[in-house]
Amino acid sequence: MQVLNPLVRQVGEHVLMAGGKRLRPVLTLLTARCFGRTGQDIYPLACSLEFLHSATLIHDDILDNAEVRRGKDAAHLVFGLKRTVLAGDALLALANMIVARYDVPSMNYCVAEAILRTASGEIEEIGNMRNPEMDEHTYLEIVKGKTAFLIQAACTCGAMAAHVDKEAQEHASLFGINLGIAFQLVDDALDYAEDVSLLGKPHGGDLREGKITLPLIFYLKSISKQKRLTLLDKISENSLGEKEIDGIIVDVQRSGMDQKVRQEADKYLQRAAESLSTFPDVPERGLMEEMLELVKTRKF
Amino acid sequence: MQVLNPLVRQVGEHVLMAGGKRLRPVLTLLTARCFGRTGQDIYPLACSLEFLHSATLIHDDILDNAEVRRGKDAAHLVFGLKRTVLAGDALLALANMIVARYDVPSMNYCVAEAILRTASGEIEEIGNMRNPEMDEHTYLEIVKGKTAFLIQAACTCGAMAAHVDKEAQEHASLFGINLGIAFQLVDDALDYAEDVSLLGKPHGGDLREGKITLPLIFYLKSISKQKRLTLLDKISENSLGEKEIDGIIVDVQRSGMDQKVRQEADKYLQRAAESLSTFPDVPERGLMEEMLELVKTRKF
Numbered sequence: 001m002q003v004l005n006p007l008v009r010q011v012g013e014h015v016l017m018a019g020g021k022r023l024r025p026v027l028t029l030l031t032a033r034c035f036g037r038t039g040q041d042i043y044p045l046a047c048s049l050e051f052l053h054s055a056t057l058i059h060d061d062i063l064d065n066a067e068v069r070r071g072k073d074a075a076h077l078v079f080g081l082k083r084t085v086l087a088g089d090a091l092l093a094l095a096n097m098i099v100a101r102y103d104v105p106s107m108n109y110c111v112a113e114a115i116l117r118t119a120s121g122e123i124e125e126i127g128n129m130r131n132p133e134m135d136e137h138t139y140l141e142i143v144k145g146k147t148a149f150l151i152q153a154a155c156t157c158g159a160m161a162a163h164v165d166k167e168a169q170e171h172a173s174l175f176g177i178n179l180g181i182a183f184q185l186v187d188d189a190l191d192y193a194e195d196v197s198l199l200g201k202p203h204g205g206d207l208r209e210g211k212i213t214l215p216l217i218f219y220l221k222s223i224s225k226q227k228r229l230t231l232l233d234k235i236s237e238n239s240l241g242e243k244e245i246d247g248i249i250v251d252v253q254r255s256g257m258d259q260k261v262r263q264e265a266d267k268y269l270q271r272a273a274e275s276l277s278t279f280p281d282v283p284e285r286g287l288m289e290e291m292l293e294l295v296k297t298r299k300f
Numbered sequence: 301m302q303v304l305n306p307l308v309r310q311v312g313e314h315v316l317m318a319g320g321k322r323l324r325p326v327l328t329l330l331t332a333r334c335f336g337r338t339g340q341d342i343y344p345l346a347c348s349l350e351f352l353h354s355a356t357l358i359h360d361d362i363l364d365n366a367e368v369r370r371g372k373d374a375a376h377l378v379f380g381l382k383r384t385v386l387a388g389d390a391l392l393a394l395a396n397m398i399v400a401r402y403d404v405p406s407m408n409y410c411v412a413e414a415i416l417r418t419a420s421g422e423i424e425e426i427g428n429m430r431n432p433e434m435d436e437h438t439y440l441e442i443v444k445g446k447t448a449f450l451i452q453a454a455c456t457c458g459a460m461a462a463h464v465d466k467e468a469q470e471h472a473s474l475f476g477i478n479l480g481i482a483f484q485l486v487d488d489a490l491d492y493a494e495d496v497s498l499l500g501k502p503h504g505g506d507l508r509e510g511k512i513t514l515p516l517i518f519y520l521k522s523i524s525k526q527k528r529l530t531l532l533d534k535i536s537e538n539s540l541g542e543k544e545i546d547g548i549i550v551d552v553q554r555s556g557m558d559q560k561v562r563q564e565a566d567k568y569l570q571r572a573a574e575s576l577s578t579f580p581d582v583p584e585r586g587l588m589e590e591m592l593e594l595v596k597t598r599k600f
Contacts, residue, residue, distance in 0.1 A: 007424065056389075081363070082426050083423055087423070088389075089359060089388075089418075092393075096396055096411075096415070099408075104405070105403045105408065108396065108400035115390075115392070116304075116390050124305065126382050127307050
């Protein structure tokens with residue numbers, strides 16, 4: 001971060017120091033360790049994945065008009081739109097610089113591709129806001145785009161940094177993409193779950209923003225056609241009142257759709273576990289198994 | 301561009317097809333050819349430099365609330381803020397992907413560093429808006445940041461793609477940075493020049509936006525202290541009326557400060573020419589000499 005202009009660094013520090021689970025850098029580190037890369041020089045690579053994630057978060061918060069991120073005021077509200085857009089660009093560039101220093105061109109390609117897919121996923125999400133045609137397939141593409149590809153890249157880069165063969169690299173990638181999908185599915189289930197006070201987000205925020213996620217898609221499939229069409233009309237016209245939204249959230253909960261989404265997530269966690277079982281049997285693999293369990297059971 | 305999500309591609313095509321001088325890709329191509337890289341596989345690299353430039357333009361236009369770019373409506377006015385921020389991110393990532401395909405890690409580093417410096421330069425420019433302390437040194441840092449580093453990267457990447465030695469690479473870099481500085485100085489001089497109708501920008505746009513550029517810095521040094529302090533006060537308070545602004549622009553012209561800035565630019569063009577003279581004596585070098593002449597004499 002020292003290479004950053006102070007005007008950029010403040011924005012970066014604001015979002016990076018606010019906390020977060022550090023899922024991506026931990027995955028890079030653990031994957032690299034699993035495949036035998038020792039030493040401390042892996043840390044900058046791990047950090048670069050968190051920089052990428054933070055950059056997408058601060059751009060995303062601008063686009064969503066978000067007010068809170070990681071329990072703090074969103075960066076654009078503190079530093080203004082201009083500095084925040086540019087700080088995001090600078091963080092993306094810094095991450096690419098760090099990755100380039102490892103002299104593994106495929107790693108640069110992997111990271112750049114993940115950023116492209118993340119931006120594309122976010123655009124798809126925006127393009128499908130309040131879209132009554134939204135289905136499971138489109139939803140899954142958005143989930144992969146906005147979340148899973150970057151988590152996949154975190155794992156793939158870790159494997160690449162350990163100079164593994166193609167097959168091991170493929171296992172690391174599959175582990176990452178399936179974990180990433182499951183992570184976002186659970187996130188979307190939690191948005192409809194009973195107690196999300198610890199999530200730091202408003203309850204039912206996705207529906208309020210017009211994002212049609214899997215719990216709602218499942219719910220819509222479970223009700224009568226008449227009720228479904230009326231509801232979809234209101235969602236697409238953005239004419240739902242606050243009380244109606246609260247009512248829908250309760251209905252989705254009561255019908256157990258958030259739990260059904262978690263079961264769906266379990267399928268992806270199972271696939272991730274299968275890929276993980278091919279990793280060398282070292283203590284770091286055990287930690288990664290625990291991460292699957294954490295994603296499965298997390299309540300916030 | 302085919303790899304891009306259609307929602308991103310439309311934004312990219314809007315800005316890329318609107319025209320522009322294609323200065324950066326031409327520099328990459330000519331530098332690579334000068335140093336003996338033949339064949340068509342250099343074209344994607346050249347394009348990636350234009351993608352980078354376009355990405356910075358569309359983010360920049362959001363930040364400047366610009367209405368027109370390359371004679372067309374600015375992208376954010378056509379596609380909205382959200383798609384345009386994300387399309388910029390996607391274009392940056394696409395450029396990094398293309399560069400990574402060449403398997404020259406130093407090229408990835410070079411490009412990422414240029415993006416970081418460009419974003420930092422733009423933030424510096426914003427941070428120094430209406431700053432009465434603005435001096436030639438800070439101005440030059442901003443010019444390097446927002447313009448010259450990317451032009452430098454265009455030349456350095458061309459040389460790297462031709463696998464030149466360190467010394468030749470250094471000459472290509474020096475050529476690029478000096479050409480880039482001169483290019484921006486002339487651009488800033490033209491903003492105060494008598495006839496800028498072909499520039500596609502409003503006359504005196506920099507002063508109107510609160511950007512303190514070299515013609516104004518020279519002019520401020522040429523007037524009495526009393527007059528200077530009054531003027532700087534008004535600039536920093538943003539209290540200049542339209543007529544006052546028009547008056548200042550005429551004063552800067554009449555005092556010949558735009559010409560003085562062009563003379564300053566000539567110094568950098570001279571340095572660029574010295575670096576260029578060390579390039580192999582091939583027809584492409586002749587074209588690059590003509591580019592120096594074009595920058596020197598351009599009227600729009």
